[in-house]
Amino acid sequence: MKETIIDAGDPIQTRGSHKAIERHLESLRREFSGQSELLLRHAELIVLIRRAYDLRTSYAQFRDLWFKEGDFLREKLNIRWLVSATDTFADHDPDMAIRAVAMLTSSLAITIMMSESERYLTHANEAIIDQARVEYLQHNLVPLFEGLSGFTVGTDDTLRNMVWRMEPFMKVEPVGPILREVWERFQNEDTVFARFRALHVRDRTSWWS
Template sequence: MPVRKKSKFEQWFSFSRHQRRFGADKVYAQFNDVDLDKLKTTRIEGTELTYTHGSAKDLNEHIEQLKQEFVGQPQLNHYHASLIVLIRREVDSQNNYAKFKALWLAELDFLLRSLNIRWLISACDTFIDFDEDACLKATLMNAVVLINTLKLQETERFLCDQSITENPKHQQHLQHQRYALFDGTSAFAVGTDDTLRNMRWRLEKVCEIHPLGQIVIEIFDRLQRDENNNVYSRFKQRHTREKTRWW
């Protein structure tokens, strides 16, 4: 079993929890009345895009630091991220979550095009934590599990200097024989397997349950792009059977 999550009562006694909300009034006033159309067309100025690593305890400082992740991008991206920060730091969470969900329902197509996977997953996490629709939460959890599993796999590849050079003998084995992995599962038949195609069909059916299920499909589609080097894009390059392709 994982470590037990603290109750809200226990969290209330954490000084750092309250400290992370300092300056909320100033930030809240900044995002109290926004023009979404203006945010979509106005770019964040800066010279270099820099990702944050960790977060400042001061809320104002953290919101400002986040701007560096969106240099050259629409201000709406930063507004979206700021809403998530306010929600997670429990600054008028109910009202800010309502704004967050309304933003997604109104600007779904724009956000799907504009946000990177990091913030699409952050959005999924926020819906899962705060929405009351069990179907939506379950649908979006598909994306979270998918990306976190890939993070583990790709991190281990970096950590252990794993090579992705193919072994011809192993490739032939996978084409003609079953190769056991763990607990009854077997390896993918590289180039021909229909597993991912069938999974994609099921995923699309599940994601039709709610309009925001398109977030999951967008993330899955991005994993097939060559520039997003990962096990999905690499196996796409190795696939040879047209009728079993999953992209």
């Protein structure tokens, strides 16, 4: 299955779902055109689980797939489907440690999605970094709300410390490596992490690998 490549025309990303499961699965096949059949099977299992179709068997197959093919799935799936996987683990796994790490991953991704969506709505992507404010943050506390203060862009150790705290969670199989993969991709995609990384100047507080 892993070596079989789907040929269903030009790929089109699905949005929402058809009421008829057959139509939904057909749409998924088109989305994964040009990719491994195994990736499609992973997506199909998620759909079956969300529709509670033979739930016990479907989830067992999904879980087994991640334990056996986790390296391949992490490498080939995009963030959307990696997060769909962690959503599924968070909903259904009997191991609360797995559910907790899965929820951590999904929460991180949803927070980024919300932040970047607001950035799109407000045209914030067109904004220019105010270097005077970057400098001001080096020496002054900027209150946000409820005791939170602005991130000291360029030198802050908050994200480095957060990564240190996440390390034990990243070792929880099979979801910990998904957390690591998603986190690392966020350092390279156009996210606040990558944008602040570009402004960081203190090596000992860097948070990326």
